[in-house]
Amino acid sequence: MNSLSTIAIIVAIIGLICLAYRGWSIIIIAPLMAVVAAIGSGDSFLNIIGNVYLIKAAEYIGKYFPVFLFGAIFAKLMEEGGLAKSIANKIVDVLGAKRAILAVILGCGVLTYGGLSVFVVAFVMYPFGAVLFREAGIPKRLMPTALWTGIFTFAMVALPGTPQTQNIIPTEYFGTTTWSGIVLGLFASVLFFAIGYVWLTYRAKSLAAKGEGYGNYDDQKSSNDTDIPAWQISLIPLVMVIVLNILLSNPFKWEFAKSFQIPSLWAISISIVLASVATVLIGRKKLLANGESTARKIINASSISSGTAIFNVASGYAFGCVLTSVVGFEIISQMLLKLSESGNPLFSAVLTTNIMGGITGSASSGMTIALAKFGETWKELALSAGISLDALHRIVAVSAIGIDPVPHCGALVTMFAICGLTHKESYFDLIMLMLFKFFVPYICVIFYMITHLA
Numbered sequence: 444m445n446s447l448s449t450i451a452i453i454v455a456i457i458g459l460i461c462l463a464y465r466g467w468s469i470i471i472i473a474p475l476m477a478v479v480a481a482i483g484s485g486d487s488f489l490n491i492i493g494n495v496y497l498i499k500a501a502e503y504i505g506k507y508f509p510v511f512l513f514g515a516i517f518a519k520l521m522e523e524g525g526l527a528k529s530i531a532n533k534i535v536d537v538l539g540a541k542r543a544i545l546a547v548i549l550g551c552g553v554l555t556y557g558g559l560s561v562f563v564v565a566f567v568m569y570p571f572g573a574v575l576f577r578e579a580g581i582p583k584r585l586m587p588t589a590l591w592t593g594i595f596t597f598a599m600v601a602l603p604g605t606p607q608t609q610n611i612i613p614t615e616y617f618g619t620t621t622w623s624g625i626v627l628g629l630f631a632s633v634l635f636f637a638i639g640y641v642w643l644t645y646r647a648k649s650l651a652a653k654g655e656g657y658g659n660y661d662d663q664k665s666s667n668d669t670d671i672p673a674w675q676i677s678l679i680p681l682v683m684v685i686v687l688n689i690l691l692s693n694p695f696k697w698e699f700a701k702s703f704q705i706p707s708l709w710a711i712s713i714s715i716v717l718a719s720v721a722t723v724l725i726g727r728k729k730l731l732a733n734g735e736s737t738a739r740k741i742i743n744a745s746s747i748s749s750g751t752a753i754f755n756v757a758s759g760y761a762f763g764c765v766l767t768s769v770v771g772f773e774i775i776s777q778m779l780l781k782l783s784e785s786g787n788p789l790f791s792a793v794l795t796t797n798i799m800g801g802i803t804g805s806a807s808s809g810m811t812i813a814l815a816k817f818g819e820t821w822k823e824l825a826l827s828a829g830i831s832l833d834a835l836h837r838i839v840a841v842s843a844i845g846i847d848p849v850p851h852c853g854a855l856v857t858m859f860a861i862c863g864l865t866h867k868e869s870y871f872d873l874i875m876l877m878l879f880k881f882f883v884p885y886i887c888v889i890f891y892m893i894t895h896l897a
Contacts, residue, residue: 447483448771515749518566524726525671551593592639624837756853763803
């Protein structure tokens with residue numbers, strides 16, 4: 444029974460990957476493949492779908508829907524109000540259009556490290572990136588890889604102190620802090636940044652030599668710089684999001700902010716709402732040029748797009764939860780456990796966390812499952828071998844993103860939806876990024892073993 448269930452899990456993963464790559468919506472294929480994964484588990488399909496898949500999807504939507512909704516509205520208001528265009532123009536003036544890739548990566552990195560939800564950063568930065576890439580004549584199909592490099596690599600898991608969930612989860616298992624592994628984190632950040640930037644620069648030059656430009660897309664509107672706000676004023680909403688989020692969530696435990704401290708998810712949601720109000724006031728000339736109906740259409744359209752985005756991510760997350768709940772997954776767990784007990788705990792942590800992230804299509808989900816099953820074992824092995832728990836923390840965090848952009852990854856599907864692109868158009872460059880960054884945690888382990896610097 445266990446063997447049949449394990450085979451069913453493998454078939455379900457392959458099926459989801461193939462169908463996602465061919466353009467099928469993960470919203471429909473994820474539950475279908477969840478049913479396939481349940482074959483041989485001894486459990487009924489209705490129970491798997493009703494009591495596992497739908498429950499987990501609902502939990503995710505219930506927890507994160509405000510962030511997706513308000514983030515999508517805020518980003519669209521920034522774009523239509525001319526604020527994104529104004530800031531993008533300034534970036535071009537400072538860095539030059541030829542440095543559009545650098546600007547997008549750094550912009551995403553700053554906002555991600557500033558505490559914004561990774562999905563909010565994607566919503567917010569896409570309008571800037573689209574303008575910059577058009578100005579520079581860089582193919583739009585490179586946009587998802589540029590956004591991914593800035594959001595889902597160094598700023599999310601490697602930079603010490605990053606407030607993202609993927610850097611917080613290990614603290615619960617190892618008793619560490621978000622600032623653990625400072626040297627390793629900085630080392631990994633340099634590697635992640637260099638890999639993404641060098642590859643994207645090479646690809647942009649290669650495609651330009653073949654005569655490929657931005658491309659003919661619906662978002663390629665005529666450039667109209669009239670009535671757009673000054674870039675200094677346009678920055679106000681972005682600064683508001685970062686500052687208000689820090690004040691309301693109070694990650695540094697400041698005494699003066701304890702009186703109004705609220706959960707981080709609601710802190711970012713409230714910050715975005717207030718920043719959206721500021722965006723409407725600043726960009727009112729363009730937003731209200733044709734009356735209130737224009738603003739209403741913008742808000743309605745972005746609200747619908749946010750629904751699609753969160754359903755994509757929730758579907759991938761629920762699928763991963765189904766896989767880890769069926770009896771066949773126990774065989775996979777035992778294999779990974781033997782690896783953890785017999786080898787170097789750091790190398791074991793890298794491989795196991797990578798596998799879990801690939802199976803679930805989520806860095807945070809994969810990391811959580813890996814730590815729940817093997818975290819205590821890794822901790823004991825590390826302590827007995829004289830390995831710093833700070834190093835273990837950083838290695839696990841960095842490993843979570845090794846192969847996370849698999850075709851069924853909810854964040855990946857959402858990224859393509861935000862950019863208006865498909866797997867066929869843009870996935871090649873993300874595959875190359877994934878192949879290169881897969882080796883980063885292994886390099887970090889070797890670096891630590893040689894230098895003993897965490």
